[in-house]
Amino acid sequence: MSKVAVVYWSGTGNTALMAQAVAEGAKAKGAECDLLTSAEFTADMVDNYDAIAFGCPAMGAEVLEESEFEPMFAECEPALNGKKIAIFGSYGWGSGEWMDTWEAQCQADGVVFAAAPLICHETPDEAGLADCTALGEALV
Numbered sequence: 001m002s003k004v005a006v007v008y009w010s011g012t013g014n015t016a017l018m019a020q021a022v023a024e025g026a027k028a029k030g031a032e033c034d035l036l037t038s039a040e041f042t043a044d045m046v047d048n049y050d051a052i053a054f055g056c057p058a059m060g061a062e063v064l065e066e067s068e069f070e071p072m073f074a075e076c077e078p079a080l081n082g083k084k085i086a087i088f089g090s091y092g093w094g095s096g097e098w099m100d101t102w103e104a105q106c107q108a109d110g111v112v113f114a115a116a117p118l119i120c121h122e123t124p125d126e127a128g129l130a131d132c133t134a135l136g137e138a139l140v
């Protein structure tokens, strides 16, 4: 059975809603799926999973959340070469620049994207949640 992790940070719950839908998609496709906050995940856990979805909203000025998510992700990066991953997150007033930067960073790390990066404006609507579920399915 394929083993998937969905690892996210969320301040006000929007990215958490996305993460739940991603996990539901992976489970619907038959994967065993762990839904974890960034505080619950460490780099030495990367190899325990066949695929990982990372979720983080746009924070600061178009960057990843800097106190918890970014340090965790930076620690994981050396282990992500050749790893099947997906990235997603919610944003507010910007145009998704943080996700473009994050995508380029992942590409430089040598990841294998299971799906295109996914962004939702603030609270994900029904269509956004359906996209999250599809992203979860693509991880399996």
Ligand SMILES: Cc1cc2nc3c(=O)[nH]c(=O)nc-3n(C[C@H](O)[C@H](O)[C@H](O)COP(=O)(O)O)c2cc1C
Pocket (backbone or CB within 6 Å): 009, 010, 011, 012, 013, 014, 015, 016, 057, 058, 059, 060, 061, 062, 063, 090, 091, 092, 093, 094, 095, 096, 121, 122, 123
């Ligand atoms: C401190 C802070 C910084 C933010 N910076 C950005 C930003 O640079 N660009 C943007 O589009 N939205 C920004 N936002 C808006 C959040 O990305 C948006 O509200 C998102 O839905 C929050 O997701 P969450 O509920 O998972 O925390 C910021 C919000 C906060 C609180």
